[in-house]
Amino acid sequence: MSGREFFTALPVSEALAGFRPGRRTGTERVGRADALGRVPASAVTSRTALPGFTRSTVDGFAVRAADTHGASEALPAYFEVAGSVRMGAPAAVAVGHGTAVAVPTGAALPEGADAVLMVEHTQQTMPGMIEASRPVAVGDGTVRADEDVAADDVLAPAGRPLRAQDLGLLAAAGTGDVVVRAKPRVGIVSTGDEVVPPETEQLLAGQVRDATASALAGLVIDAGGIPCPRGIVPDDAGVLTRTLEKAAQECDVVVVSAGSSVGARDETVAAVEALGEPGVFCHGLAIKPGKPTLLAQAGEVPVIGLPGNPLSALVVFRLVGVPIVRRVGGVTLPPAEPSTTAELARRVASAAGRLDVVQVRVQDGRAVPLFGASALLSLLTTADGYVVIDESATGLDEGQHVTVTLYR
Numbered sequence: 280m281s282g283r284e285f286f287t288a289l290p291v292s293e294a295l296a297g298f299r300p301g302r303r304t305g306t307e308r309v310g311r312a313d314a315l316g317r318v319p320a321s322a323v324t325s326r327t328a329l330p331g332f333t334r335s336t337v338d339g340f341a342v343r344a345a346d347t348h349g350a351s352e353a354l355p356a357y358f359e360v361a362g363s364v365r366m367g368a369p370a371a372v373a374v375g376h377g378t379a380v381a382v383p384t385g386a387a388l389p390e391g392a393d394a395v396l397m398v399e400h401t402q403q404t405m406p407g408m409i410e411a412s413r414p415v416a417v418g419d420g421t422v423r424a425d426e427d428v429a430a431d432d433v434l435a436p437a438g439r440p441l442r443a444q445d446l447g448l449l450a451a452a453g454t455g456d457v458v459v460r461a462k463p464r465v466g467i468v469s470t471g472d473e474v475v476p477p478e479t480e481q482l483l484a485g486q487v488r489d490a491t492a493s494a495l496a497g498l499v500i501d502a503g504g505i506p507c508p509r510g511i512v513p514d515d516a517g518v519l520t521r522t523l524e525k526a527a528q529e530c531d532v533v534v535v536s537a538g539s540s541v542g543a544r545d546e547t548v549a550a551v552e553a554l555g556e557p558g559v560f561c562h563g564l565a566i567k568p569g570k571p572t573l574l575a576q577a578g579e580v581p582v583i584g585l586p587g588n589p590l591s592a593l594v595v596f597r598l599v600g601v602p603i604v605r606r607v608g609g610v611t612l613p614p615a616e617p618s619t620t621a622e623l624a625r626r627v628a629s630a631a632g633r634l635d636v637v638q639v640r641v642q643d644g645r646a647v648p649l650f651g652a653s654a655l656l657s658l659l660t661t662a663d664g665y666v667v668i669d670e671s672a673t674g675l676d677e678g679q680h681v682t683v684t685l686y687r
């Protein structure tokens with residue numbers, strides 16, 4: 280893999296498609312109660328069919344559909360009620376020609392029945408007799424024994440993080456635990472002589488509390504990973520190299536923020552290069568904000584160098600870092616981000632060949648762009664979401680309908 284020059288910024292789509300480190304986490308078995316958001320390592324299949332028995336979907340009377348043919352208000356069909364089915368138990372009575380068995384919603388269909396008449400379409404004429412004022416077709420008011428899930432059907436595909444409804448289906452199928460990918464450990468390194476721990480009470484002029492590491496930890500958790508804070512490294516090439524080396528040995532992904540621009544103290548590129556083969560994949564992405572982004576590999580471990588400005592770091596990590604963390608954690612079917620469409624409240628300019636990420640507030644169906652230097656983190660906390668202007672566009676017009684990806 281060849282290194283690229285900072286000022287030949289790589290399009291984001293090319294970076295996402297081309298940068299594919301082979302690292303994948305191992306597998307582990309987790310109980311269903313702990314499986315929310317976890318990623319099945321292989322497809323989870325059902326041992327049995329569900330519901331497993333033919334089931335009524337209405338309160339009514341199980342009958343043979345043929346016995347109701349032609350039934351109407353004027354000329355009802357008559358049935359002798361042979362008994363009733365209890366919930367949670369097999370039907371004790373069968374349905375024969377001209378007989379009906381009372382069934383509650385969800386009960387097992389009795390032998391001989393092939394449909395259920397809704398109670399509203401029947402009338403009791405005398406004790407033990409009902410009349411049906413409408414016909415039913417075979418299968419009406421029922422679900423088949425394998426209609427929800429057939430034996431060997433996939434309950435949850437490999438690579439798609441488990442959602443609440445997946446856990447429900449696993450429970451219905453009696454699946455108590457799942458083999459999932461281990462959560463990727465993501466080493467988070469902050470750099471800069473001016474960056475101090477967030478716990479610092481009093482700042483000297485020139486100092487800033489480490490904002491990026493805390494926010495990145497949140498995004499890592501969202502992406503299904505485990506944040507592994509590796510502290511703040513001063514502007515010292517040797518210390519940075521050793522910190523990154525150790526992080527690359529102990530983590531599945533390494534993220535380092537700041538020092539990847541072109542200033543005199545920007546040591547990150549050299550430190551990443553020192554990690555060895557295959558090395559730097561690209562230095563510079565065609566994205567605003569976030570141009571000084573570095574993608575590299577230490578062996579199979581992805582190393583992501585983010586811009587120093589916290590806003591830029593978070594924008595890039597969301598677009599580029601989160602997919603990498605997910606992939607390492609075995610995600611092949613990433614969840615869709617929540618989004619809405621809105622009318623752009625004012626024109627936004629953008630350069631062709633560059634992806635622009637515009638923070639917006641959404642008010643009354645309108646997306647109001649928020650502008651300010653990428654040094655201003657409060658822009659992100661004010662935003663409801665963001666609009667992406669892709670590489671081919673040179674801006675968006677006022678009144679244009681745009682897709683806003685929403686922050687959860």
Ligand SMILES: Nc1nc2c(c(=O)[nH]1)N[C@H]1C(S)=C(S)[C@@H](COP(=O)(O)OP(=O)(O)OC[C@H]3O[C@@H](n4cnc5c(N)ncnc54)[C@H](O)[C@@H]3O)O[C@H]1N2
Pocket residue numbers: 469470471473474487488489490491492536537538539540541542545568569570571585586587588589591653
């Ligand atoms: N001559 C040029 N200067 C700059 C360019 C450029 O292309 N040419 N790009 C600008 C852009 S865009 C960005 S973004 C920054 C990124 O530079 P670095 O990645 O080298 O980051 P630093 O200079 O170290 O830091 C930038 C800024 O962010 C603050 N920072 C850093 N880490 C943290 C943290 N963990 N928490 C809070 N704040 C942090 C740092 O104090 C600086 O103020 O370069 C521009 N310059």
Ligand code: MOO
Pocket residue numbers: 567568569570571586587588591592653654
């Ligand atoms: O890319 Mo800087 O990351 O625009 O603020």
